[in-house]
Amino acid sequence: MHGVKRVRYSREALAAQKERELAKLKEFQGLTAEVLDRKKRKDHGRESFDLTTRLLHVNPEFYTIWNYRRLILLDGVFPTSTPTQTNEILSDDLSLTTTLLKQHPKVYWIWNHRQWCLRQVPDGPTDTDPNGWRQSYWNKELFVVEKMLEVDPRNFHAWNYRRHVLDNMPVKRTELSELAYTKRKIEANFSNFSAWHQRSKVLTSLWSAGKLDKPKSIEEELDLVKNAMYTDPGDQSVWIYHRWLISLGDSKNVVDREILSIDELLDEQPDSKWCMESLVFYKRLLLRKYSESLTDEERWKLGSDCEGLLAKLQRVDPDRKQRYIDLSGHSV
Amino acid sequence: MGFPLDVPLHVKYIQSLGENKDDLVYHMTAHLRMNAVYWGLTALCVMKNKDALDREEMIDFVMSCYDEETGGFAPHPDHDPHLLPTLSAIQILTMQDALDRVNIPRVVKFILSLQQESGVFAGDQWGEIDTRFLYCAVNALSLLGHLHELDVEKTVGYITRCRNFDGGFGNREGAESHAAQVFVCVAALAILDRLEEVDQDTLAWWLSERQLPSGGLNGRPEKLEDVCYSFWVLSAMSILNKIPWINADKLTAFILSAQDPDHGGIADRPGDQPDVFHTLFGVAGLSLLGYPGLDDLDPVYCMPASLIEAKGLRKGWSALPRKISV
Numbered sequence: 145m146h147g148v149k150r151v152r153y154s155r156e157a158l159a160a161q162k163e164r165e166l167a168k169l170k171e172f173q174g175l176t177a178e179v180l181d182r183k184k185r186k187d188h189g190r191e192s193f194d195l196t197t198r199l200l201h202v203n204p205e206f207y208t209i210w211n212y213r214r215l216i217l218l219d220g221v222f223p224t225s226t227p228t229q230t231n232e233i234l235s236d237d238l239s240l241t242t243t244l245l246k247q248h249p250k251v252y253w254i255w256n257h258r259q260w261c262l263r264q265v266p267d268g269p270t271d272t273d274p275n276g277w278r279q280s281y282w283n284k285e286l287f288v289v290e291k292m293l294e295v296d297p298r299n300f301h302a303w304n305y306r307r308h309v310l311d312n313m314p315v316k317r318t319e320l321s322e323l324a325y326t327k328r329k330i331e332a333n334f335s336n337f338s339a340w341h342q343r344s345k346v347l348t349s350l351w352s353a354g355k356l357d358k359p360k361s362i363e364e365e366l367d368l369v370k371n372a373m374y375t376d377p378g379d380q381s382v383w384i385y386h387r388w389l390i391s392l393g394d395s396k397n398v399v400d401r402e403i404l405s406i407d408e409l410l411d412e413q414p415d416s417k418w419c420m421e422s423l424v425f426y427k428r429l430l431l432r433k434y435s436e437s438l439t440d441e442e443r444w445k446l447g448s449d450c451e452g453l454l455a456k457l458q459r460v461d462p463d464r465k466q467r468y469i470d471l472s473g474h475s476v
Numbered sequence: 477m478g479f480p481l482d483v484p485l486h487v488k489y490i491q492s493l494g495e496n497k498d499d500l501v502y503h504m505t506a507h508l509r510m511n512a513v514y515w516g517l518t519a520l521c522v523m524k525n526k527d528a529l530d531r532e533e534m535i536d537f538v539m540s541c542y543d544e545e546t547g548g549f550a551p552h553p554d555h556d557p558h559l560l561p562t563l564s565a566i567q568i569l570t571m572q573d574a575l576d577r578v579n580i581p582r583v584v585k586f587i588l589s590l591q592q593e594s595g596v597f598a599g600d601q602w603g604e605i606d607t608r609f610l611y612c613a614v615n616a617l618s619l620l621g622h623l624h625e626l627d628v629e630k631t632v633g634y635i636t637r638c639r640n641f642d643g644g645f646g647n648r649e650g651a652e653s654h655a656a657q658v659f660v661c662v663a664a665l666a667i668l669d670r671l672e673e674v675d676q677d678t679l680a681w682w683l684s685e686r687q688l689p690s691g692g693l694n695g696r697p698e699k700l701e702d703v704c705y706s707f708w709v710l711s712a713m714s715i716l717n718k719i720p721w722i723n724a725d726k727l728t729a730f731i732l733s734a735q736d737p738d739h740g741g742i743a744d745r746p747g748d749q750p751d752v753f754h755t756l757f758g759v760a761g762l763s764l765l766g767y768p769g770l771d772d773l774d775p776v777y778c779m780p781a782s783l784i785e786a787k788g789l790r791k792g793w794s795a796l797p798r799k800i801s802v
């Protein structure tokens with residue numbers, strides 16, 4: 145149970161509440177017993193189907209009932225339906241899941257049923273247009289999931305579903321348009337780590353397909369991140385993403401430049417934990433990766449900078465003190 | 477530090493859960509009953525009160541959920557079998573030393589039948605996939621002594637494809653890192669002796685950044701703290717031997733502040749309604765933090781450490797040393 149406040153009721157209030165609950169409980173138990181009994185008897189008729197609708201409205205987490213509903217459809221309904229009828233039933237079931245998802249956006253079983261429905265859509269409406277129905281559903285799905293992400297931009301069910309839709313649409317959208325979508329989400333809120341994550345996936349795919357020039361696009365990403373860093377240097381989403389970008393590259397110049405730019409930010413925000421944390425990481429990256437191109441003096445300077453920063457981090461971020469101690473004790 | 481852990485009250489709370497037969501929530505959560513019994517029993521074990529629930533009654537309940545047709549367990553009689561309650565059933569029977577009641581080869585066959593071509597597991601015949609189900613399979617097969625029947629390469633291959641740029645893992649390929657999924661993936665890799673697949677530096681960093689100024693832990697960046705992450709995050713950290721990377725005292729205080737001082741139980745956060753799920757994961761977190769008077773919990777299997785050790789299944793995790801007093 146998440147986010148339900150604890151309330152102290154008086155004895156009378158508690159009794160009154162129990163009374164009200166009792167009626168609901170009786171109804172739920174009666175309905176449950178009836179449906180489970182029909183399930184046991186393998187009754188796959190229309191009446192049983194309607195009873196599952198009622199029960200799922202009361203309790204959409206009752207996954208056994210979703211399973212039973214699908215059995216009814218597969219065994220009792222679809223075999224005697226025309227493709228048009230099947231399509232209409234599925235359309236109704238999709239609406240049912242839309243209604244329920246609005247109230248319960250984090251219930252796995254509703255999302256599952258929605259995916260199942262989409263897999264069942266028959267060929268049609270005509271022999272010459274066998275993908276017509278499917279196509280029109282899938283086009284709507286992206287819209288539905290965008291609505292869900294407007295309500296809660298971090299709902300991971302919705303993000304997973306979004307990826308599922310993008311992978312399964314009969315006519316695919318380009319990954320560049322998905323890249324643009326993540327940028328819109330990020331610009332609306334730099335703290336939307338889910339969008340940064342999605343962006344990391346889309347970029348990786350675009351790079352490996354050769355559709356984007358990797359070094360050039362890393363530069364563009366660094367620009368986007370810089371903007372976010374200056375907006376809120378305390379937001380870890382941005383720094384995690386930045387570290388990933390830098391770790392991907394193989395240019396010492398880029399690391400040097402980013403260190404300079406973070407140094408500037410640190411001048412403005414002298415206690416910024418994320419600036420210091422990142423500086424330590426990038427300076428140690430120089431020592432690890434580009435040691436041969438450094439002079440002894442440069443190496444010594446980088447090492448002592450890191451020690452100084454780690455000592456200060458122990459003070460500004462005492463909760464993670466032991467981590468900074470461990471890092472400073474460890475050679476690169 | 478506010479209240480200490482009120483063990484007698486929490487034991488009473490867990491005992492009372494089975495008595496709420498006129499409670500709507502009790503009936504609405506029947507699909508989680510097997511898990512709830514596992515949560516309650518494990519919490520009692522950690523609080524050294526294993527006998528507070530009747531053993532025979534519990535074993536009978538578990539066996540009443542066994543599905544002859546598939547070889548899996550349902551969460552409740554007349555519900556459908558699924559991997560989640562199947563793992564809970566195996567864990568309960570292991571803790572109660574009653575695995576002899578089970579047709580082990582049948583259960584193993586049920587579990588293995590759910591592995592997909594990609595290496596991940598479906599939860600049941602309807603095909604939802606999730607790294608949670610993969611963990612259920614690996615954990616249960618290990619407890620049943622049948623891990624050798626698993627295609628390890630295929631399984632590990634799927635987990636590594638779920639690894640993200642932040643070092644964490646999601647619930648399927650492409651999904652965002654989430655502390656609970658990090659736990660299932662890291663623990664599965666620990667059971668399979670394949671922790672080298674984890675980018676340990678990056679992941680331990682990400683995990684340590686789950687702690688918020690309140691002391692509580694969140695499950696993803698820029699989200700709220702919640703007691704259940706005390707276990708998801710801490711278990712992964714203890715498997716990586718990095719618990720000292722967060723402030724243990726502040727987390728301890730946060731968990732304790734989420735106790736219901738009147739009726740017992742622990743909630744997701746202070747002031748909220750307690751439930752048995754957060755009661756276990758709060759107590760589990762406290763155990764890993766070395767809270768005095770508790771038994772050691774194995775973070776890989778989320779079961780009593782002594783039992784896992786006796787079965788020869790202990791991996792190289794470390795918790796904080798047990799304190800003598802608060």
Ligand SMILES: [Zn+2]
Nearest residue numbers: 702703704744
């Ligand atoms: Zn929680």
